[in-house]
Amino acid sequence: MINQELLDSLSGNDKVTLMRSLEELISQSYQIEKEFIELKGLFEGVLELLPNALWVLDENGGLIYQNDESLKINNLLPIVCNLQENGEVELEGSFYLVNINKKMGKSIISATDITDEKRKERLISMGQISANLAHEIRNPIGSVTLLSSTLLKRVDMGVKPLVLEIKKAIWRVERIIRATLLFSKGIQPNKTRFQLKQLQDELGLAIGYYTYTKIIEFNFDFNQDCIIYGDIDLLGIVLQNFIFNAIDAIEEEEELDNDCLVEISCMEEEGKRVFEIYDNGKAFENKNVIFEPFKSTKVKGNGLGLALSLKIIEAHNGGVEIIDTDKKGFRIVIEHPKKDNLL
Numbered sequence: 460m461i462n463q464e465l466l467d468s469l470s471g472n473d474k475v476t477l478m479r480s481l482e483e484l485i486s487q488s489y490q491i492e493k494e495f496i497e498l499k500g501l502f503e504g505v506l507e508l509l510p511n512a513l514w515v516l517d518e519n520g521g522l523i524y525q526n527d528e529s530l531k532i533n534n535l536l537p538i539v540c541n542l543q544e545n546g547e548v549e550l551e552g553s554f555y556l557v558n559i560n561k562k563m564g565k566s567i568i569s570a571t572d573i574t575d576e577k578r579k580e581r582l583i584s585m586g587q588i589s590a591n592l593a594h595e596i597r598n599p600i601g602s603v604t605l606l607s608s609t610l611l612k613r614v615d616m617g618v619k620p621l622v623l624e625i626k627k628a629i630w631r632v633e634r635i636i637r638a639t640l641l642f643s644k645g646i647q648p649n650k651t652r653f654q655l656k657q658l659q660d661e662l663g664l665a666i667g668y669y670t671y672t673k674i675i676e677f678n679f680d681f682n683q684d685c686i687i688y689g690d691i692d693l694l695g696i697v698l699q700n701f702i703f704n705a706i707d708a709i710e711e712e713e714e715l716d717n718d719c720l721v722e723i724s725c726m727e728e729e730g731k732r733v734f735e736i737y738d739n740g741k742a743f744e745n746k747n748v749i750f751e752p753f754k755s756t757k758v759k760g761n762g763l764g765l766a767l768s769l770k771i772i773e774a775h776n777g778g779v780e781i782i783d784t785d786k787k788g789f790r791i792v793i794e795h796p797k798k799d800n801l802l
Contacts, residue, residue: 511571648690680724700764708740737788
């Protein structure tokens with residue numbers, strides 16, 4: 460320690476040397492402080508680039524530092540502070556993997572959003588269960604279908620309407636089974652060229668099998684000579700699902716008894732085929748889950764129809780747009796290659 464007595468004992472040259480040493484020490488201290496600030500800024504910049512939320516707490520639980528990601532889920536902090544070990548936490552429908560480390564009396568807490576991973580696990584599990592159930596149901600449904608067809612030929616005219624309702628119900632179950640198996644196995648379209656009229660005829664038959672109570676007008680605006688390149692069976696499933704979705708929306712709209720309308724059109728647009736399906740039924744409740752597998756806002760929905768439709772459309776190099784302006788419905792676009800590429 461430098462005091463007055465020590466300074467008095469030094470010669471003039473020693474004092475000069477001491478002052479130079481002190482100046483150099485002060486200069487180095489400023490340099491170290493500058494490097495520390497730059498390093499701290501760099502470190503915090505790295506932390507901000509992390510995709511997970513991060514908090515640093517002192518030994519009393521006071522917040523020392525948090526990055527921008529943590530600000531988005533600040534209400535998660537009180538929950539993770541009560542954790543005794545690493546684990547998963549659910550908050551408002553999202554899942555987070557929480558890690559806690561103790562260093563130098565500080566608690567470093569990170570939370571990684573694993574909602575997508577959990578969703579994929581759930582879908583795989585539900586898909587496997589659904590596929591197994593579909594396989595088990597398929598054979599007895601086939602037997603019931605055969606028996607109902609035989610019964611329809613033998614019963615009296617007064618009983619036939621009941622048998623026809625049974626056949627409609629069986630047809631609906633068969634659709635669910637087929638959709639489930641397609642969704643679980645994956646989509647592999649067998650593309651060919653076909654006329655739009657063939658698709659319209661198939662849709663007309665399908666509508667006849669579908670059960671609904673209101674009087675609905677189906678307005679098809681199809682160019683009968685238009686050529687489509689794709690899997691006619693799979694595209695038929697797609698349009699059936701969107702039409703049935705429109706029917707269900709009309710059925711669920713309590714204030715709509717008259718002028719119930721479903722509009723289905725197809726047009727050629729810049730080498731593509733564009734389908735549009737509109738209805739004047741119940742408004743969309745939650746657009747975010749419309750194409751989510753195993754989720755449905757409809758009374759009759761099982762959550763697979765539109766999710767499967769999206770996969771089929773994507774397998775045809777297309778896409779779907781939700782329309783909710785002056786009209787409510789969907790716009791479906793599929794690629795249509797040039798004629799030379801079809802040969």
